[in-house]
Amino acid sequence: MIPGAMKKHQDLLAFLRSQKMRVTPPRRLLLQFILDHSNRRLSIREIQEFMGAQLRKADRSSVYRNLETFERLGIIQSLSFPGEGRRYQYVFDRKVRHFYICRSCGKANRGDERLFRRVEAALKDIHGFAKANLSVVFYGACSKCRKNSPTA
Amino acid sequence: MIPGAMKKHQDLLAFLRSQKMRVTPPRRLLLQFILDHSNRRLSIREIQEFMGAQLRKADRSSVYRNLETFERLGIIQSLSFPGEGRRYQYVFDRKVRHFYICRSCGKANRGDERLFRRVEAALKDIHGFAKANLSVVFYGACSKCRKNSPTA
DNA sequence: GCAGTTATTGCGACTTGTTGCAATAAGTTG
DNA sequence: CAACTTATTGCAACAAGTCGCAATAACTGC
Structure with a gap:
């Protein structure tokens, strides 16, 4: 894990709560995964695979909904790249x-x-x-x- | 039809040819449709419905491939809008x-x-x-x- | 205008993304 | 800490988008 990532994770959870959003297992996990790979553009496949493997089966729709939520809050930015589909990237404190x-x-x-x-x-x-x-x-x-x- | 749209249509076909792209029925039609609605952001549904109705059945994949082609050439710009999905908009000579x-x-x-x-x-x-x-x-x-x- | 070359099409199978709804559990209040 | 409120989840059905491949038809040159 990247040094300081743990702190960021806590900060982001606090941020979520400040926005009146609930902190749920899928959100914790997704946030952690995005933070641990904040230097890369993540494909939906690796995100879904990770979430499915970690959680006893995180549903596709929940993952999508949370990605959308995080994007709305400015935590991530999703972009479509010609040839490699949509990618999700951490941008919050960039x-x-x-x-x-x-x-x-x-x-x-x-x-x-x-x-x-x-x-x-x-x-x-x-x-x-x-x-x-x-x-x-x-x-x-x-x-x-x-x-x-x-x-x- | 918008005045001058016919000319633009011909111009764009010429542009396609200059790019070594072939001018096919699906491309003509799609281009015309986009030009005739250049002031709006088109949803994939209305595009597909129009293409399917006009052509004796333009295939989904061809429409997508052509939209991608047009975007690569800078004729249109596609964007994902929260709440209304992806939209396609004419931008060529804007x-x-x-x-x-x-x-x-x-x-x-x-x-x-x-x-x-x-x-x-x-x-x-x-x-x-x-x-x-x-x-x-x-x-x-x-x-x-x-x-x-x-x-x- | 005909033959040859090769981009583009249509098709089918598949992956990705969305939506409505009932069940669940996070946060809140007393 | 039990009861309450309501955001979030999982599910299932669907819609949107992608990909490989064989058949087709634009363009090129003769």
């Missing part, structure tokens, strides 16, 4: 929460903090949308794909 | 191609051009990602939801 996805090859990159700050700053002009827990996704063409097919 | 999605209530807004330009400008600093055909999606909390639940 400084940088934006992604570049190449529409052509499906490769994704995490952005750098400087750009994220600039985008946040640009958003200051837009009223009605919160900067807190903001995620930004860019869809475009990476340099490699643009080279191969200049029109794209 | 000046503004970014969306604000509220994680809490699922409401979405189109952004204004000024912000889009600023984000594009910020992207100039990032090498390796094309500005052409860029789409940007913001996930956050709208003012209304933020008011109801300040922590979000």
